Amino acid sequence: MHLTSQEKESYEDNGFLLKRGLVSAEDIGRIRQELNDIHRRMVADPPPEVHVAWEDEDAPDERKVIRQLMHSELVSPTLDGILRSDALVDIVAELMHPQVALYHSKLLPKEAGVGAATPWHQDYAYWKRDENRPMMINCQMAIDPMTLENGCLEFIPGSHRWGLQDHERHEETFGMFLPGHYYKRDEGVTVPMEPGDGIFFTSLVIHGSAPNRSPHPRWANTFAYNVPGNGAHQVREILR
Numbered sequence: 001m002h003l004t005s006q007e008k009e010s011y012e013d014n015g016f017l018l019k020r021g022l023v024s025a026e027d028i029g030r031i032r033q034e035l036n037d038i039h040r041r042m043v044a045d046p047p048p049e050v051h052v053a054w055e056d057e058d059a060p061d062e063r064k065v066i067r068q069l070m071h072s073e074l075v076s077p078t079l080d081g082i083l084r085s086d087a088l089v090d091i092v093a094e095l096m097h098p099q100v101a102l103y104h105s106k107l108l109p110k111e112a113g114v115g116a117a118t119p120w121h122q123d124y125a126y127w128k129r130d131e132n133r134p135m136m137i138n139c140q141m142a143i144d145p146m147t148l149e150n151g152c153l154e155f156i157p158g159s160h161r162w163g164l165q166d167h168e169r170h171e172e173t174f175g176m177f178l179p180g181h182y183y184k185r186d187e188g189v190t191v192p193m194e195p196g197d198g199i200f201f202t203s204l205v206i207h208g209s210a211p212n213r214s215p216h217p218r219w220a221n222t223f224a225y226n227v228p229g230n231g232a233h234q235v236r237e238i239l240r
Ligand SMILES: O=C(O)CCC(=O)C(=O)O
Pocket: 108, 110, 118, 123, 138, 140, 151, 152, 153, 207, 208, 209, 220, 222
């Protein structure tokens, strides 16, 4: 899949680019099957390399709810296939660098009623090391319909050109966020997505999402890519 010059310009101007229909409905169906009952399975028997962060609030039936599952490619063969597919890697190669490595893949199931907000932040606040530069790129793929009501991503267009801002560390979640909790920003752009859509965004663009107070789950998966050699521990596998 090749990008038009308009799409590339839009990515450079805004720091993000939405691609509709990146992944087929069949693949989304397979992911749902592979992740069936994932909250309970991760409580009972999490694979050693999979790291789970839990929501503060439990579900109404008192079950624990996943906020973020790191290394989701290890629990879903379809996610593993998608992250290395030409559909994604071709676009990453055009937007980031011709050489592409996997940094990580994470599932973000912002569950109905309990999914917390993600305060405004730049991913590079987490990823900065002495030996790397902010070359990494994300692709968040929608598994469920994502709307403002269930907490789709919001971006501050052009903020990737402001450089890395000062972030605060939240002790409870180990999160790095811009000062203040999530709040509506006038300059924020909300990006609703349908299952299979994907949004590519730079590691410096400011983004966040509202809590999911709706009755609808908002499952998404973010694939993060890096340039081989850009940070010793930030390359999991060279893809191209
Ligand atoms: O899923 C969300 O709401 C936040 C995700 C995010 O910040 C990210 O993937 O970098």
